[in-house]
Amino acid sequence: MKTNKISIWLIVSLVAFMLAIPASSGAKVYKLGLSLAITGPTSDAGNPYAKGVEDYFRYVNDNKLLGQDTIDCTIRDDKYETSITKRNFEEYLDMGIVFYLNYSTGSTLGLKRDFEEVKMPTIPASFHAGNLEDSNYIFLPIASYSAQAIGLAEYVVNNHEGKKPKVALFVHPSAFGRGPVDDVKKSVAAGLNMEIVEVVEHGQDLDNTAMLQRFKSKGVQYVISQTVQSPVAVMLNDASRLGLVAKTFGEKGKFTFLGCHYTGGNDLIALAGDAAENFYWTTSYIITSEPGVGRDAQLALAKRYGRDDKAANSHNYANGVMVAQVAAETIKRAKARGVEITKESLYEELLAMNGINAFYPVTTVGPVTFSKDDQQGVDTLQLYVVEDGNFKSEGTPFIPEYTGKIK
Amino acid sequence: MSYFFQLVVSGIVVGSIYALSAIGFVLIYKSSRVLNLAHGQIIATGAFITYALTVMAHIPIYISFVLSMIFTFFLAMSVERIFLRRLIGEPIISVIMVTIGLMSIIDGLIYLTPFGSENFSFPPFLPEQPIIYAGVSISYTQLVGVIITFILIGVFSWFFKKSTVGISMRAVSDDQLASMSIGVSVPRVFGLAWATAGLSAAAAGSVIGNITGLNFGTLHAFGIIVFPVVILGGLDSLLGAVVAGIIMGLIQQFASGYLDGNWGLYGTANVLPYILLLVLLLFKPHGLFGTHEIERV
Known part of the structure; x- marks a missing residue:
C-alpha cells in the first residue's frame, strides 16, 4: 500500500516536472x-x-x-x-x-x-x-499630419509656375483635421511662399458647388485636404462636374487637389472614380500599386x-x-x-x-x-498621384524642410 | 448672376435629397406618432441592397433600384410586425426606445458584412458630362435625384389624399380609437406606414450613395442630418418636408457661397440652418406645416 502511494507521488511529480519543462526552457x-x-x-x-x-x-x-x-x-x-x-x-x-x-x-x-x-x-x-x-x-x-500638409504645401510652392500660389485648406471639423492648420500657417509665416486663402471645415456635404465657386472667385489653385476619403470624394466629384479639376499640376483656372494620409489610397479611387485622376497624396508608406x-x-x-x-x-x-x-x-x-x-x-x-x-x-x-x-517614426514622405485609376509615385521620398524651421 | 443661379440649383438639389430622406420619418410619424430613430440605418440598407444587386448579382441598376425599394418595403413591414406591433397602445417613449434598439441591431448586422467597414461606389450608369445651361451646371446624378424625389413626393401626396388606405392612415394618425371604431385596421396601417417609409429610405439611400459613395457612416448619418428638416417642416407634413428640405439646402448653399470666407465668417453653412430652426420654432413650435393640435383639458 505504501509502495503504491510512493509510486503515485512519483508519477505526479514526474508529470509536474514535464509540464514545467517548457516554462523552465524560457518560452515567454x-x-x-x-x-x-x-x-x-x-x-x-x-x-x-x-x-x-x-x-x-x-x-x-x-x-x-x-x-x-x-x-x-x-x-x-x-x-x-x-x-x-x-x-x-x-x-x-x-x-x-x-x-x-x-x-x-x-x-x-x-x-x-x-x-x-x-x-x-x-x-x-x-x-x-x-x-x-x-x-x-x-x-x-x-x-505627422502637420508634416504631411507642410510637405504638400512645399511641393505646391516648388512646382507652381507664376505668382505666389493661392491655397485653400479643406479639413475635418475635429482635432484630427485642424491639427496641421496652425503648422502650415507657421510655415507660411516662416517664409513658405504661398497664400492661404481659406481654411474650410467641411460638414456632411452633398454638394460643394458654392465652396468651389468661392475658391475660384478668390483665385485658389490648390486645395490641400486633411480629412477622410468620403468628403474628399464628394468634393472631387463636384469639381469634376464643374470642369474644375486640373488635368496637369497647377493648371490655371482649375484646382489641383492634394491630401494627407487618410484622404487617399484605393478607397478614394473607389469612391470618386475618374474624378480622382490627378489627385496628389502623401504618406510614408509604400503602396501596392508600385x-x-x-x-x-x-x-x-x-x-x-x-x-x-x-x-x-x-x-x-x-x-x-x-x-x-x-x-x-x-x-x-x-x-x-x-x-x-x-x-x-x-x-x-x-x-x-x-x-x-x-x-x-x-x-x-x-x-x-x-x-x-x-517621437515621430518615419520622417520621410512619398508623393503619389492618381494616373489611370492607380496611385503612382511622383518624385523621390522627401522630408519637408519647414517642419524643422517651425519647431 | 450665374453664380447666384448655380447656388439656387445646388440648394434645390441638396434640399430635394434632404426631403427624400425626411419622407420616411414623416410617413411613420404621420400615421403612428412614432419617431423612427433607425431611419438612417434603413437608408444605408437600401443603398447597399441596390449596390449588391447591381454589382454582385449583375442586375441593371434601374431594376436593382426598384427591387431594393420592394425589398426594404417588406423589410420595414417585417420589422414593424416583429418588433413594434406588440407595442401598439404602449407609451410612445417605449416605441422610440425600440427604434434605438433596432438601430443597434441593424448596425450590428451591417458590420457583419463588408458594407460595414469598406467603401464602395456605384458603377457609372449616367452620362458623366453635366448639363450646363447659361453657366449653371447640374450632374445627371443630381438631376435624377431631384426627379425621383418629386415623383415619390407626388405619389405619396396622392396616396394620402385620394386613396382609401392613405385616408385610413391619416385617420389613424388623428385618432386610433375612433379609427378602430369605424373598422380601420390600426396594425395594418402601422405596417403600411413602416413599409412605405422603408421604400422611400431605399430611394434616398441609393440617391445619396450615388453622390457620396457608399460608406456606412456617411449614409446612416443622414438619418440624423435630416432631423432639422423634419422638425422645421412639421413632423407630420410631407409638403413641410419638401419645403423645409429646400429651405435648408438653399440656406446652406447661400451661406457657403456668400458668408463663408468673408468678414471672418466660417462654417456658417453648417450652423445657420440650426439657428434658423431655433428661431422659427420660437414662433411656430409645430414647424412650418405641422398639425397644431389643440387639446381640451
Missing part, C-alpha cells in the same frame, strides 16, 4: 493590446489596420522571429468611442501588457495622461502632432493569412503591419540585449531606435527613428 508570452474602430466611424481604415497588426504578429509567432517566445496581442473594437478605448486600455493593463497600440486622435489625446501615468509605450494610428505635446510615451509611426520589395512583402503576408484583395492592397493594412513590425522589433532588440521584456525596457529600446540602430521596415519609404527628441 509578451502581451500587447490594440484598441481601435473595427466598427463605427472610420472603420473603413480601422478594419484593414487591425488585420495588418494581427497578420504580422501571427507571422512573428509562426516563423519564430522571437525564438520560442511569442506575442499575444489582444485586439478589441472600441467603435471609435474614447470611453470604450479607455475601458479596453484599463483591461489591457490588468492583463499585464508591455506595449500598447492605440487608434484615433480623440482617444490618444484623451488617454495621453494615462499613458504617462503608467509609463506605457504607445503607438497610435493617429499622426496628430498634438499627440506628442507633453507626452513622453506616445510615438507616431510616421510623419512594384518593389515593400509591395511584395505586404501582398505575401496578406495572401498567407487569407486576406482579400481589398485588405491586401490597403495602405491602412500596411499601416497596421508597420506598427506591429515596430513593436516586434523593440521586443527582439530588448531580447537580444538580454534584458527582461517590460514596458520600461521596451520604452528604452524605442528611444534607442536611431542612428545606426534605426529600423528599416520594408513597407515604408524611410527608416523609423525614435529618440527623446524625436
Whole structure:
C-alpha cells in the first residue's frame, strides 16, 4: 500500500516536472493590446489596420522571429468611442501588457495622461502632432499630419509656375483635421511662399458647388485636404462636374487637389472614380500599386493569412503591419540585449531606435527613428498621384524642410 | 448672376435629397406618432441592397433600384410586425426606445458584412458630362435625384389624399380609437406606414450613395442630418418636408457661397440652418406645416 502511494507521488511529480519543462526552457508570452474602430466611424481604415497588426504578429509567432517566445496581442473594437478605448486600455493593463497600440486622435489625446501615468509605450494610428505635446510615451509611426500638409504645401510652392500660389485648406471639423492648420500657417509665416486663402471645415456635404465657386472667385489653385476619403470624394466629384479639376499640376483656372494620409489610397479611387485622376497624396508608406520589395512583402503576408484583395492592397493594412513590425522589433532588440521584456525596457529600446540602430521596415519609404527628441517614426514622405485609376509615385521620398524651421 | 443661379440649383438639389430622406420619418410619424430613430440605418440598407444587386448579382441598376425599394418595403413591414406591433397602445417613449434598439441591431448586422467597414461606389450608369445651361451646371446624378424625389413626393401626396388606405392612415394618425371604431385596421396601417417609409429610405439611400459613395457612416448619418428638416417642416407634413428640405439646402448653399470666407465668417453653412430652426420654432413650435393640435383639458 505504501509502495503504491510512493509510486503515485512519483508519477505526479514526474508529470509536474514535464509540464514545467517548457516554462523552465524560457518560452515567454509578451502581451500587447490594440484598441481601435473595427466598427463605427472610420472603420473603413480601422478594419484593414487591425488585420495588418494581427497578420504580422501571427507571422512573428509562426516563423519564430522571437525564438520560442511569442506575442499575444489582444485586439478589441472600441467603435471609435474614447470611453470604450479607455475601458479596453484599463483591461489591457490588468492583463499585464508591455506595449500598447492605440487608434484615433480623440482617444490618444484623451488617454495621453494615462499613458504617462503608467509609463506605457504607445503607438497610435493617429499622426496628430498634438499627440506628442507633453507626452513622453506616445510615438507616431510616421510623419505627422502637420508634416504631411507642410510637405504638400512645399511641393505646391516648388512646382507652381507664376505668382505666389493661392491655397485653400479643406479639413475635418475635429482635432484630427485642424491639427496641421496652425503648422502650415507657421510655415507660411516662416517664409513658405504661398497664400492661404481659406481654411474650410467641411460638414456632411452633398454638394460643394458654392465652396468651389468661392475658391475660384478668390483665385485658389490648390486645395490641400486633411480629412477622410468620403468628403474628399464628394468634393472631387463636384469639381469634376464643374470642369474644375486640373488635368496637369497647377493648371490655371482649375484646382489641383492634394491630401494627407487618410484622404487617399484605393478607397478614394473607389469612391470618386475618374474624378480622382490627378489627385496628389502623401504618406510614408509604400503602396501596392508600385512594384518593389515593400509591395511584395505586404501582398505575401496578406495572401498567407487569407486576406482579400481589398485588405491586401490597403495602405491602412500596411499601416497596421508597420506598427506591429515596430513593436516586434523593440521586443527582439530588448531580447537580444538580454534584458527582461517590460514596458520600461521596451520604452528604452524605442528611444534607442536611431542612428545606426534605426529600423528599416520594408513597407515604408524611410527608416523609423525614435529618440527623446524625436517621437515621430518615419520622417520621410512619398508623393503619389492618381494616373489611370492607380496611385503612382511622383518624385523621390522627401522630408519637408519647414517642419524643422517651425519647431 | 450665374453664380447666384448655380447656388439656387445646388440648394434645390441638396434640399430635394434632404426631403427624400425626411419622407420616411414623416410617413411613420404621420400615421403612428412614432419617431423612427433607425431611419438612417434603413437608408444605408437600401443603398447597399441596390449596390449588391447591381454589382454582385449583375442586375441593371434601374431594376436593382426598384427591387431594393420592394425589398426594404417588406423589410420595414417585417420589422414593424416583429418588433413594434406588440407595442401598439404602449407609451410612445417605449416605441422610440425600440427604434434605438433596432438601430443597434441593424448596425450590428451591417458590420457583419463588408458594407460595414469598406467603401464602395456605384458603377457609372449616367452620362458623366453635366448639363450646363447659361453657366449653371447640374450632374445627371443630381438631376435624377431631384426627379425621383418629386415623383415619390407626388405619389405619396396622392396616396394620402385620394386613396382609401392613405385616408385610413391619416385617420389613424388623428385618432386610433375612433379609427378602430369605424373598422380601420390600426396594425395594418402601422405596417403600411413602416413599409412605405422603408421604400422611400431605399430611394434616398441609393440617391445619396450615388453622390457620396457608399460608406456606412456617411449614409446612416443622414438619418440624423435630416432631423432639422423634419422638425422645421412639421413632423407630420410631407409638403413641410419638401419645403423645409429646400429651405435648408438653399440656406446652406447661400451661406457657403456668400458668408463663408468673408468678414471672418466660417462654417456658417453648417450652423445657420440650426439657428434658423431655433428661431422659427420660437414662433411656430409645430414647424412650418405641422398639425397644431389643440387639446381640451
